[in-house]
Amino acid sequence: MFQLLSHLTHLEVTSPDVEASVAFYVDGFGLRVVDRDADGSVYLRCWGDYYPYSVIVSPGDGPSVKNMAWRTSSPEALDEAAARIEASGITGRWSEGRQGHGRSYQFVGPYGHPMELFWDIERYRASDENASIFPDRPERRSSHAAAPRFLDHVTVAAADVRGFCEWYNRVLDFRIMAYTTLDDAPITVFGVLTTNEKSHDLGVVLDSSSIPGRVNHIAFWTDSDTELVRTADVLMENGVEIEYGPSIHGIGEQTYLYFREPSRLRVELNSGGYRNYVPDWTPNDWTPATGSNSIYRNSAMPMSMTESFPHDPGHPTATEEGVLPGTEEALLNPYAVQGRG
Numbered sequence: 001m002f003q004l005l006s007h008l009t010h011l012e013v014t015s016p017d018v019e020a021s022v023a024f025y026v027d028g029f030g031l032r033v034v035d036r037d038a039d040g041s042v043y044l045r046c047w048g049d050y051y052p053y054s055v056i057v058s059p060g061d062g063p064s065v066k067n068m069a070w071r072t073s074s075p076e077a078l079d080e081a082a083a084r085i086e087a088s089g090i091t092g093r094w095s096e097g098r099q100g101h102g103r104s105y106q107f108v109g110p111y112g113h114p115m116e117l118f119w120d121i122e123r124y125r126a127s128d129e130n131a132s133i134f135p136d137r138p139e140r141r142s143s144h145a146a147a148p149r150f151l152d153h154v155t156v157a158a159a160d161v162r163g164f165c166e167w168y169n170r171v172l173d174f175r176i177m178a179y180t181t182l183d184d185a186p187i188t189v190f191g192v193l194t195t196n197e198k199s200h201d202l203g204v205v206l207d208s209s210s211i212p213g214r215v216n217h218i219a220f221w222t223d224s225d226t227e228l229v230r231t232a233d234v235l236m237e238n239g240v241e242i243e244y245g246p247s248i249h250g251i252g253e254q255t256y257l258y259f260r261e262p263s264r265l266r267v268e269l270n271s272g273g274y275r276n277y278v279p280d281w282t283p284n285d286w287t288p289a290t291g292s293n294s295i296y297r298n299s300a301m302p303m304s305m306t307e308s309f310p311h312d313p314g315h316p317t318a319t320e321e322g323v324l325p326g327t328e329e330a331l332l333n334p335y336a337v338q339g340r341g
């Protein structure tokens with residue numbers, strides 16, 4: 001099978017308080033700062049990321065995802081992907097190299113999501129006190145109790161879940177892996193896509209707002225369910241409220257945990273799950289009652305989970321201050337306060 005894209009490599013997120021968000025990612029979650037830009041952007045990596053960074057936190061009015069970057073499977077696949085996007089009616093633009101990687105093609109997807117495709121990037125190999133004793137590891141395992149291994153996926157919001165999935169399937173060969181439709185109405189509220197053997201590296205939730213290009217959450221990976229549960233424990237001990245989980249999704253069968261970083265962007269941690277190599281997989285329709293969110297079918301997803309970013313002022317779970325009921329900022333995240341100091 002000729003694949004255009006190989007995997008998600010990095011995300012650029014925005015925060016109204018970059019230093020507070022970075023303080024959380026570093027002190028609260030175990031990522032490491034590897035670079036800073038003159039424009040105020042901070043580059044972060046997980047200990048197992050194969051390239052120099054996986055998250056860029058940039059200044060912005062509020063939480064959002066400014067860029068989602070994917071590595072193609074070859075230099076030729078980059079040209080082919082760009083040609084397919086242009087043939088679909090979307091015009092992107094080429095850059096000769098930015099943010100430490102090579103030539104890239106940037107475009108805005110049909111539902112307003114900024115994406116970037118590239119091939120050339122250096123493999124990361126720590127040469128300092130972070131060097132690993134093991135040849136395959138880009139750096140030594142973090143000693144931080146909550147540290148994820150690497151970036152896992154991004155879940156966006158779009159006004160038409162099936163339309164979104166079908167475009168990325170048709171134009172860029174993402175496989176559509178599953179849908180969730182409401183139990184009592186024929187409305188598709190969730191879909192997952194993948195470029196590789198994971199159940200998804202791109203998710204999409206139904207967006208009832210009129211704001212294009214929104215994101216619902218970004219997600220990292222940890223090696224075991226035990227580590228994920230320990231991360232939940234460590235976050236709680238440090239005053240971070242757990243929004244949903246730990247539990248196991250029916251779709252993908254990953255163990256999950258959701259919380260917020262100081263910008264209020266939702267962050268997920270995943271572990272486990274199945275691998276799926278079937279080239280002609282056809283997506284099944286799940287419903288919440290069959291366990292799409294919670295495989296045990298014994299808990300409903302909290303309403304706050306439907307909040308996507310940038311904020312929709314009309315969203316029922318957001319107050320005028322942008323704070324969800326019962327999730328006051330200080331309670332949500334002490335690093336937000338510490339980071340401003």
Ligand SMILES: [Fe+2]
Pocket residue numbers: 153155203217219268
């Ligand atoms: Fe997710």
